[in-house]
Amino acid sequence: MIPSQIRQFIEKFSRLPSIGPRLATRLSFYILGLSKAERQELELALRGLNTLDRCPRCFFLKSENKQLCDICADPRRNPAVIAIVEKETDILSLERARKFNGHYLMLGDLPEKGTLETVHKSRLQHLKTRIESELNGKAKELIIALNPTTFGDFVASIIKQDFKNHTESITRLGRGIPTGGEIEFADEETLGSALERRM
Amino acid sequence: MIPSQIRQFIEKFSRLPSIGPRLATRLSFYILGLSKAERQELELALRGLNTLDRCPRCFFLKSENKQLCDICADPRRNPAVIAIVEKETDILSLERARKFNGHYLMLGDLPEKGTLETVHKSRLQHLKTRIESELNGKAKELIIALNPTTFGDFVASIIKQDFKNHTESITRLGRGIPTGGEIEFADEETLGSALERRM
Numbered sequence: 001m002i003p004s005q006i007r008q009f010i011e012k013f014s015r016l017p018s019i020g021p022r023l024a025t026r027l028s029f030y031i032l033g034l035s036k037a038e039r040q041e042l043e044l045a046l047r048g049l050n051t052l053d054r055c056p057r058c059f060f061l062k063s064e065n066k067q068l069c070d071i072c073a074d075p076r077r078n079p080a081v082i083a084i085v086e087k088e089t090d091i092l093s094l095e096r097a098r099k100f101n102g103h104y105l106m107l108g109d110l111p112e113k114g115t116l117e118t119v120h121k122s123r124l125q126h127l128k129t130r131i132e133s134e135l136n137g138k139a140k141e142l143i144i145a146l147n148p149t150t151f152g153d154f155v156a157s158i159i160k161q162d163f164k165n166h167t168e169s170i171t172r173l174g175r176g177i178p179t180g181g182e183i184e185f186a187d188e189e190t191l192g193s194a195l196e197r198r199m
Numbered sequence: 200m201i202p203s204q205i206r207q208f209i210e211k212f213s214r215l216p217s218i219g220p221r222l223a224t225r226l227s228f229y230i231l232g233l234s235k236a237e238r239q240e241l242e243l244a245l246r247g248l249n250t251l252d253r254c255p256r257c258f259f260l261k262s263e264n265k266q267l268c269d270i271c272a273d274p275r276r277n278p279a280v281i282a283i284v285e286k287e288t289d290i291l292s293l294e295r296a297r298k299f300n301g302h303y304l305m306l307g308d309l310p311e312k313g314t315l316e317t318v319h320k321s322r323l324q325h326l327k328t329r330i331e332s333e334l335n336g337k338a339k340e341l342i343i344a345l346n347p348t349t350f351g352d353f354v355a356s357i358i359k360q361d362f363k364n365h366t367e368s369i370t371r372l373g374r375g376i377p378t379g380g381e382i383e384f385a386d387e388e389t390l391g392s393a394l395e396r397r398m
Contacts, residue, residue, distance in 0.1 A: 001269055001270060001290075001291075001294050002260075002291065003251055003260055003261060003262050003268075003269070004262070005247040005248055005250055005251050005262065006248070006251070006260065008243075008244045008247050009244045009245065009247060009248060011244075012240050012241050012244040013241065013244060016226055016229060016230070017225060017226070017229050018222055018225070019218075019226075023217055025288065025291070026216060026217070026288065027215055027216070027218075028248065029286070029287045029288060030215060030216050031215070031245070031248055032248055032251060032260065032287075033308075036249075039245075039248065039249065041211050042211050042212065042245060043242065043245055043246060044207075045207045045208045045210070045211040045212060046208065046230070046238075046241060046242055046245060047242060048204040048207050048208060049204055049205070049208055049227065049230055049231055049238070050235075050238065051204055052202055052204050052205070052231060061201075061202055061205065061231065062202060063202050063203070063204065069202075070200055070202070071200060087228070088228045088231075089224065089225065089228060092200075092201065092224070095200050109232075
């Protein structure tokens, strides 16, 4: 009963995260109600993503016509302080906090458990080479900005071991009660960290 | 800091219903992680919507290379019974119920209050012409399948008045407690209708 074009749209778009068949259906009819110009804007915006690739230095995203991403190319940032993050949105969150002026290494999505995959290992190796060639073998600080989960802790311990001769210091993001959070609902580990690192 | 292509994507897609800037951001990175083939599938699915237009008889959607929509073109359906609906998703919902075998007239999105707009009036006029030319001036039944809201009631009363000489009967969808609903939480009007129309 539904034209095949709409079925196609629903099938493809309902696979995206947080978009089930119901929302995909609504979206298809909403888009059909847009003007031709507005629809073309969506098409162009989607197609525009094809002109991006990875920064060869930190693995964040960059325009395909640039050598490096905007962060790596920014001369006002300190290349000797490097935050190791999992994914793009983590970089965006850290940038939004406006407290970090160093560079990044993006590891890529980590599995929830198990061990590091080839892509992660090769990016860590790449960071070592970067420290050797750019910073004379020693970074000033490596900030391990991985999620405070068991697996994040595990990966952090690997990185600490691995980079101990390549940096003056290695830190992790502080743990404690989130601003606006309630002591009553904090778990024991968080509360333990909050006590240990009381300000 | 974010490449302009991603900013563009977020800006355009966050305007779609139920997709705010947060989800649009997630979607952009998710899509960037897809293979080239998968991304192209999304592009094709989006572009495919351009090959649709409106059925000239009921105003539902049809492929641009067809004369009528699949419902109007189906010879097993009864053209003398016509459901007047607001939008595409209402047609899909009624079709899913598998209890209706007639044809449709889609009015298009109704304002929440006020009065009928030109597009709605011209589609109603179009339905009248359709009844005159196809059904010898009289439909068997018009089912007003508009939402049971104050404005829906108002529009229904206009249609009833307007079509009283063009149909043998005019009905509206039954009102009552939704299946799985609870009497405790039903409002007075619903409960009143449920009592009046007890089965």
